Amino acid sequence: MRAALWFTTLLLSTLCADVSAAADVLRIGNGPEPETLDPHRVEGVSAGNIVRDLFEGLTAVGDDGSAIPAAARSWEVSDDGRVYRFHLRDDLRWSNGDTVVAADFVFGLQRSVTPDTGSSFARMFEPVRNAAAIIDGRLPTHRLGVQAVDARTLQVTLDAPTPALPGMLAHPSAFPVHRASLSAHGSGFARPGRLVSNGAYRLAGWVVQSHVELERNPHYRAAAAIPRVRYLVTEDIHAELQRFRAGELDITYEIPPLQAARIRREYPGALRIAPYLGVYYYGLNLTRAPFAGKPALRQALSMVIDRQVLADKVLHGLALPAWSFVPPGMHALEAPRPDWQDWTPVRRQAEALRLYREAGYGDERPLEVEIRYNTHESHRRVATVVAAMWKQALGVRTRLVNEEFKVFLHKRRLRRETQAFRAAWMADFNDPMSFLGILHSEHGKNDSGWQDASFDASLALAAASADPQQRASALAAAERRMLDQVPVIPLYFYVSKHLVAPRVQGWRDNLLDYHYSKDLRFDGPEAGG
DSSP, X not given: OHHHHHHHHHHHHHHHHHHHHHHXXXXXXXXXXXXXXXXXXXXXXXXXHHHHHHOOOSEEEOTTSOEEESXXXXXXXXXXXXXXXXEEOTTOBOTTSOBOOHHHHHHHHXXXXXXGGOOTTGGGGTTBTTHHHHHTTSSOGGGSSEEEEEXXXXXXXXXXXXXXXXXXXXXXXXXXXXXXXXXXXXXXXXXXXXXXXXXXXXXXXXXXXXXXXXXXXXXXXXXXXXXXXXXXXXOOHHHHHHHHHTTSOSBOSOOOGGGHHHHHHHOTTTEEEEEEEEEEEEEEOTTSTTTTTOHHHHHHHHHTOOXXXXXXXXXXXXXXXOSSSSOTTOTTOOOOOOGGGGSOHHHXXXXXXXXXXXXXXXXXXXXXXXXXXXSOHHHHHHXXXXXXXXXXXXXXXXXXXXXXXXXXXXXXXXXXXXSEEEEEEEOSSSSTHHHHGGGSTTOTTXXXXXXXXXXXHHHHHHHHOOSHHHHHHHXXXXXXXXXXXXXXXXXXXXXXXXXXXXXXXXXXXXXXXXXXXXXXXXXXXXXXX
16 A cells, blocks of 8 residues: 555656646757757758757847847947957856857857868858858968957958848857867767857757757856757657647647648637748759759749649648749848749740750650658658649659658768759848858859859859949849759748747747747746647
């Protein structure tokens, strides 16, 4: 009897402890397993979400996508727009108690552009003096145009005016890293028990393919209201929804499009849908068959995709048709669109068939092509529908290849096997260069391998221009060239779509879909209740 009573008491105390723990933990669905927590090697959205809680840049992102003060309390720019000075707050500390100084940010930026780091975003900092030469291995890292004037002042010198610089510095690739930890642990510094960070949270644990656990950084200047954050791997969007319904998640990574109507009825106060600066597209490997040297073929495939059907029927209204690469709402550009967008379906299909045959394909020699995508129900459905459109309009034979996320990214980067592949890009800062820049011939995320001198020249002109109108014209010319040559096929623009439990307060929709856990708090019933 005593044994039974003891066991019951133990069980109840364990359950109470679990409930208490859940009450203190913000549980966030976060999509695929993060590839790394090294801020300078982050690529995916899921890893970026976590790293923005662990680290803090000079700036952060406000509700309208603009830069706001973060580690830097203020900044000013010279009259010619080429020199920025950032003034750090007085109370910055690393999670081990060390003081954060301007030299830490200098080191972070230098590490980002160092070729050995392998940052996919190094080219983003080309406007900084000597960055391009360092990335290309022509100059040593210490020649980067960034210096610590003193412990609390950072100066950035540019080759040309770059109004987007403060927004760029909110990206993980501009975050500082703890130099002593990196020196001691090398590439393994970003792991539990080793990672020293300067954000509102520190790394408490990481269970691969399960979750990443964060806890308050006791040395952060303002204690976060929520003591612990758990980022959970949720690649299965239907299972994620069930976990939200069961009260196991406070915030979902997204929602299943097939259940959008039901979710709108079931959780009208919890569903958050908002404009989002992101594009979903198919990259085309231009370094090998069948797409190398075949712009007519690429254009034909793009023309016969009914983007309105994808947005309305496949994604149930949770997207906008994409006729360009740069989303609407970006600063400084009204994106051009292809001439054939407004053609009748009959005319569009006839022209696509002509281009298809011009490229050497037809009924007796149909194109055979693969579409690769990472594991996700929506990716599979989109690929299935696109393949059907290609088949019906042109006779294309398509094979769908599903791969685990890390394998998928690796093969995209190598370009040895890929033909057509699923891709997406979310703005790193609110400027068209955040999108067009990844198609530059030397950008680390140019997985299509596109090299086009005219496109690169337009981007260079935009980067060097101090005149807003001239810059906008150069950016528009770059996008028109991309639309003509079709290295990628834009399919739809994203909207952010999350379920946020009633107990989570402080959530604010924004164009970049950046949400810092330190800005949230608990109030009200449990998730899903």
